[in-house]
Amino acid sequence: MTSFSWAMMLVVTMHALLFHAMPRFSRPDILFAVTVPDAFVRGAGRALLSRYRLVVWCGAGAALVIALVLTAASFATERRAFVMMAVVAGNMIVSASAWLWAHRTARPHAVPDSDTRVASLVPRDTSLPGGVLFAGGPFALLLATAVLVSTQLDQVPTNSKPLGPFGALAMGAVYVAMMLTLAMSLARRTRQIAVDNPAAAAEQRFRRVNVLVLVLAGYGMAIMMSTVTLEAIPSFSGTLSPRLWIVMLPIMLFNFGVAFWMFRVGQGGHRSVASTAREVRGDATPDHAWKVAGLFYFNPNDPAIWVEKRVGLGYTLNIGNKGAWLLIGMMLLPMVAVRFFF
Amino acid sequence: MAEPLRVAINLNSPVPAYRQIASDLRRHLVEARLKPGDLLPPIRQLALDLGVHFNTVALAYRLLADEGWLELKRRRGAAVMARHAPRAVDQGHVDHLLRQLGHIAAELRSAGMTARQISSALRRIAQGARP
Numbered sequence: 001m002t003s004f005s006w007a008m009m010l011v012v013t014m015h016a017l018l019f020h021a022m023p024r025f026s027r028p029d030i031l032f033a034v035t036v037p038d039a040f041v042r043g044a045g046r047a048l049l050s051r052y053r054l055v056v057w058c059g060a061g062a063a064l065v066i067a068l069v070l071t072a073a074s075f076a077t078e079r080r081a082f083v084m085m086a087v088v089a090g091n092m093i094v095s096a097s098a099w100l101w102a103h104r105t106a107r108p109h110a111v112p113d114s115d116t117r118v119a120s121l122v123p124r125d126t127s128l129p130g131g132v133l134f135a136g137g138p139f140a141l142l143l144a145t146a147v148l149v150s151t152q153l154d155q156v157p158t159n160s161k162p163l164g165p166f167g168a169l170a171m172g173a174v175y176v177a178m179m180l181t182l183a184m185s186l187a188r189r190t191r192q193i194a195v196d197n198p199a200a201a202a203e204q205r206f207r208r209v210n211v212l213v214l215v216l217a218g219y220g221m222a223i224m225m226s227t228v229t230l231e232a233i234p235s236f237s238g239t240l241s242p243r244l245w246i247v248m249l250p251i252m253l254f255n256f257g258v259a260f261w262m263f264r265v266g267q268g269g270h271r272s273v274a275s276t277a278r279e280v281r282g283d284a285t286p287d288h289a290w291k292v293a294g295l296f297y298f299n300p301n302d303p304a305i306w307v308e309k310r311v312g313l314g315y316t317l318n319i320g321n322k323g324a325w326l327l328i329g330m331m332l333l334p335m336v337a338v339r340f341f342f
Numbered sequence: 343m344a345e346p347l348r349v350a351i352n353l354n355s356p357v358p359a360y361r362q363i364a365s366d367l368r369r370h371l372v373e374a375r376l377k378p379g380d381l382l383p384p385i386r387q388l389a390l391d392l393g394v395h396f397n398t399v400a401l402a403y404r405l406l407a408d409e410g411w412l413e414l415k416r417r418r419g420a421a422v423m424a425r426h427a428p429r430a431v432d433q434g435h436v437d438h439l440l441r442q443l444g445h446i447a448a449e450l451r452s453a454g455m456t457a458r459q460i461s462s463a464l465r466r467i468a469q470g471a472r473p
Contacts, residue, residue, distance in 0.1 A: 115354045119391035121347040121370065123383040123419060192391050196346045284393065303390050 005071045008084045009064055012091050016060030019095040020053055023102075025313045027267050027283055032099065033294020033310035034106040035282035045106065052102040059094030063087050099311075103293040113286045120196040124204060126188045128180075129212045135183070138176040138222035142169045145226040155233050165232060172225030174337040176218040178330055183214035185327060186315060189305035193268060193284045202269035206262070210314055213258055220251045262313045283308045289320070347375060351392055359394050363402035371411050371422065373470045378424035382412070385419060 029035060031045045032052070066087050070080060128135045146169050149156065156165045190207060194200040227244055230236040265272040268283070285307050289299035294310040300320035305327065309316045317324040349366040351359045370376045382388070382403070389399040403420050406412045412420040450460050 116350055116352050117392045117394075118348055118350045119383075119388055121349055121367070121376070121382060121388075123381050123387065126387065188386070189390065191393065195348055302393055303386075303396065304393070 002071075004081060005067060005084065008088055009067050011088055012060050012063045012067065015088075015091060015095065016056055019056045019099065021263075022099070022311065023049055023052070025263075025267055026310060027270050027308075029111075029281050030267075030283065030310060032103040032106045033290055034103065034110045035287055036106055036109050037111050040106075040109045044109070048102055048105055052098050055098040055101075056095050059091050059098070062094075063091035100293045107287075110287045111281065113288075114281070117284070118195050120192065120200065122196060124192060125208075128183055128187060128215060129208050130215070135180055135215055135218075138218040139173065141219075141222045141226055142172050142176070145169055145229055149229055149233065152233050152235065155235060157232065165229060168225045168228045171334065171337045172222050175221045175225075175334050178333055179214050179218040179221070181330060182327065183211045183218075185323070186214065186306050187211045189303075189323065190315060191284055191304045191307065193308070198273045199270065202265070202272045205272075206265060206269035207315075209258055209261070213255065216251055216254065220248065223247050267313055268308050283310070345375065349388070349392070351394070359392075360398045360401035360405070363388075363392070363399060364405045367402065367406055368409075368411070371406070371425075376422045378422050380422045382420045382422070384417065387419070 023031060026033070029038065029041065031041055031049070036045060067084060070083055070087070146166055149165055149169075153165070186207065192200060192203065194203050223244070227240045230240055231238075285297060285299065285302070289297055289302070290310055291298055297307050297310075297316060297318050298320040299318055302318055302321065304318055305321050305323045306315040307318055308314075317327060319325070319328075347370060349363050351362040353359070355362060357365075367376070367382075376382075383391075385396055385399045385403060389396045392399070403412055403414060407414050407420065410425050411423060413423050414420050447460055451457070455463075
């Protein structure tokens with residue numbers, strides 16, 4: 001067995017595990033991206049879940065068997081790679097189809113949207129974690145690197161790009177600005193679902209951790225771009241890259257920790273409080289606004305730019321909101337920046 | 343247990359959403375659950391949580407500011423004001439409210455309540471009890 005075959009089989013297994021766990025990512029009264037009554041979750045919904053998982057694992061099992069047979073067969077290497085990738089793609093199609101089928105089966109059992117909406121009158125904290133100074137850290141780092149580079153310009157090899165040796169730093173600044181804008185919009189333009197009990201505090205904590213991840217992503221990028229820039233200077237060359245892991249490892253560990261924590265506390269932190277503390281059913285978004293089996297939220301009448309995902313953990317954009325399209329446009333900025341600065 | 347500081351709206355109600363928000367807020371204000379100096383959520387935040395347009399909440403806040411309950415703050419929502427005496431209210435509006443009260447009293451009489459029961463229920467409501 002080649003390492004490529006092993007990698008493909010690992011992908012199939014991880015993929016099946018992900019699809020197996022996916023229904024658990026939602027709030028407890030949302031099943032396959034549909035807001036359903038408790039009786040459905042405990043009864044027919046459980047049977048639906050079992051059937052869905054059976055299809056997912058049968059698909060993965062079949063893909064693994066085909067992969068093993070192909071490995072044993074005498075195929076040309078290029079052809080084998082192509083067929084292996086086709087097997088992985090086929091497995092993904094089976095799992096996605098199983099989700100779509102389960103979603104459509106659950107739809108007729110959806111609870112009607114509530115006519116009543118409740119909100120707390122207590123202002124909540126919408127600032128960035130750590131405050132403005134912490135959020136501005138990546139810019140300070142990029143600026144300090146730029147100052148350092150400008151003192152050693154005679155050592156820097158010339159290049160034909162418009163910003164010369166500062167291209168990577170400019171690119172980093174664009175990325176950090178994008179991350180901070182996303183973080184601020186997530187902190188301010190997301191609906192609070194739980195109103196004013198421990199569930200609300202858990203939800204607020206969940207949101208702030210998501211915001212912190214975005215801020216830290218800016219730090220990661222600033223460190224990387226500073227390193228790339230300084231490596232071009234002979235006096236720094238070869239000294240920073242080998243030590244990059246000292247700062248990147250904690251950030252990666254933090255991100256893995258956050259992913260694990262999010263899985264444990266569930267969507268919106270609902271598993272960290274007693275079920276009796278939850279008053280609001282679902283996620284305060286209408287079912288009809290969720291498109292493509294609950295993957296996309298499109299509701300022009302909803303002022304929220306971000307809403308909790310129904311497929312997966314965390315938040316997704318309300319693509320019916322103009323503000324969301326501004327953010328999407330802004331996310332393309334780094335790609336444009338790469339074209340100009342590198 | 344103290345009633346939580348909340349505002350609720352019913353989207354199917356014939357009463358406009360901004361009036362429902364203002365009514366809930368006014369109830370918290372007259373019953374002193376919201377005290378002078380307390381900050382209310384920014385307009386955008388409350389609108390987001392209720393899923394209504396920002397102007398709806400802005401209208402409700404403006405209505406209560408005109409009644410002398412709130413001081414509107416740019417970007418920071420609104421603060422509850424000390425209101426020693428009710429601000430002069432349009433007598434026409436008071437007459438309109440009393441007429442509405444008359445209609446409600448007639449409906450209650452028609453439903454079988456006595457004048458004494460209505461008056462005692464009204465007194466309880468005026469003192470802050472939920473109907």
